[in-house]
Structures are given as structure tokens and as C-alpha cells.
Amino acid sequence: MGTAYFCTFAHFLDCITMNILDSIDRNKLPKHIAIIMDGNGRWAKERGQDRVYGHYEGVVSVREIVNTCGELGIGYLTLYAFSTENWNRPKQEVDALMELLVNTIRREVDELKKNNVRLHIIGDFESLPEICQKELNEAKEITASNTGLNLILALSYSSRKELVDAAKKIAEKVATGLLKPEDINNEVFQEHLYTANYPDPELMIRTSGESRISNYLLYQIAYAELYFTPVHWPDFRKQNLYEALLNYQQRERRFGKTSEQIQTTTPEHV
Ligand code: IPE
Ligand code: IPE
Ligand code: MG
Secondary structure, three states: OOOOOOOOHHHHHHHHHHHHHHHOOHHHOOOEEEEEOOOHHHHHHHOOOOHHHHHHHHHHHHHHHHHHHHHHOOOEEEEEEEEHHHHHOOHHHHHHHHHHHHHHHHHHHHHHHHOOOEEEEEOOHHHOOHHHHHHHHHHHHHOOOOOOOEEEEEEEEOHHHHHHHHHHHHHHHHHOOOOOHHHOOHHHHHHOOOOOOOOOOOEEEEOOOOOOOOOOOOOOOOOOEEEEOOOOHHHOOHHHHHHHHHHHHOOOOOOOOOHHHHHHOOOOOO
């Protein structure tokens, strides 16, 4: 006699997740996904909790999204974790975020190592508390030989500062004769950004319903597909990432060409 089969709600959700995953074309995945993890505070407030509770729950989403990107074979994942503007938040929240950063890195580093994830940091590293710098440097070292997902944390990050810093570095090279003004082009400029070693993101996701970029990767997202979702970051899980990827794959990336040109030539940027 056959086993009675009960379709639980959890099983139902698993089925939906699997279905979406089946619809994703593994050959057309972005190499680099950038995310603005937003909405932690509102998520907590909606539950009558302190904003910091939302940040704690946001870490659960970070873990799940990092693992999912690893499973999918995504090359680069850049997460906006703290902007230079975020220093202007109440001290109690900033302190809690820095403490959460240290504790999370400390707790997760073995898992990152095991999962072949390599950690990178972009932003104004020196402005972070020393304990954060120490923990992050150690985690970077421990994961340095990993060859799977490159996890790039944007911390104390400002895209405008990154651009100004690049301009300064280039100006210094010109002043000392290392570079001629006529040799400055897109490639040279790109090599002076914090992200010099990473490809540009093809997909940029922002959670929480805000439709703005908030000083994030302004140069690098020139041709990224933008995906805005009302879901707050602590609720953004595997299934939501699959939905974003499916949406990305349904878009036609034209890069200035016409639709007809794209359809008759082999796509270069998929
Ligand atoms: C994103 O969530 C996390 C950080 C900016 C550190 P928020 O803290 O911005 O949450 P909301 O936007 O206030 O809801
Ligand atoms: C952007 O979120 C920065 C991070 C997600 C770390 P914010 O919540 O700080 O952005 P604004 O201030 O609403 O634009
Ligand atoms: Mg916010």
C-alpha cells in the first residue's frame, strides 16, 4: 500500500522554489550581483521591535543569499552593508551595527572558508573601528585562497568618495609623469576604483521599496539591470533571489542597439 502523502505548507513552498529554480537558465546568470540591503529598521518597527532587531534578522538573509549565490555559481556578490552617510545615525544604532559586524564575521568565517567564499571589502576601511578592521583583515586572510563566490562587503562606502579618490590617484600619476592625460580612458579610470579587480554588476537589487541608488557603485552600474522589490531585507530569501534572477533573464539587454540587432546576433552580454 502506498504511503499517504500530505502536502504541507512547507512542502508547497519548496515546490514553488524548485519550480522557479527550474525556470532559471543557468547559462544566463549574471556574473556579478550587487544588492542594497534595505528595510531592516522598518521590518523591525512593523513588529514593534527596536531597529537593531531588524539588523540581526538581516544577517539571516545575508547568510541565505550568500549560500544561494554560491550554489548557483555566481562569481561576485557585492552587499551594501554600511554607507558613509550611515555614520550619521544615532550612536546606539551605529555601535550596534559595528558590534554585529564583528560578531557575524567571527561566527561565519569558518563557514565562508568551508564554502569556498572569498571575502573582500570596499569602502573607507580606516574609518571602521579597529576591532572591525582586525576581524575583517583576518577573515580576508583566512578566505584568501578560496576560489568560489567573491563576497564583497561595501562598508563605510561612498561611491562619490570612490570616484573622487580615483580622480586623485590619476591626477597624482599625471603630476609625477607616470600617466599622460591623453592615456586616460574608461579602462584606466576603472583600474583606479576600489572595484578594479571585479567585473561590473549586471544586476542591482534594492529591497524595501525605495527606488534610489543611495551613493552605491554609481560608475559600475552604468549598464546594470535595476530590480526594486518592496520586500524588506530580513524577508528577502532564496525564493526572492530566484524571482529577481528570473526577472533579469526576461529582460532584453540592448546596450544601445536595436532589438532586431540583438535578436539576430549572438548576445555578448548575458
Ligand atoms: C538597511 O536597513 C541597513 C543599513 C542601512 C545599515 P535600514 O536600517 O536602512 O532600514 P530602514 O530603511 O530604516 O527600514
Ligand atoms: C543604503 O540604505 C545603505 C545601505 C543599505 C547600507 P539607507 O537606508 O542608508 O539609504 P537612504 O538613506 O534611505 O537612501
Ligand atoms: Mg534604509
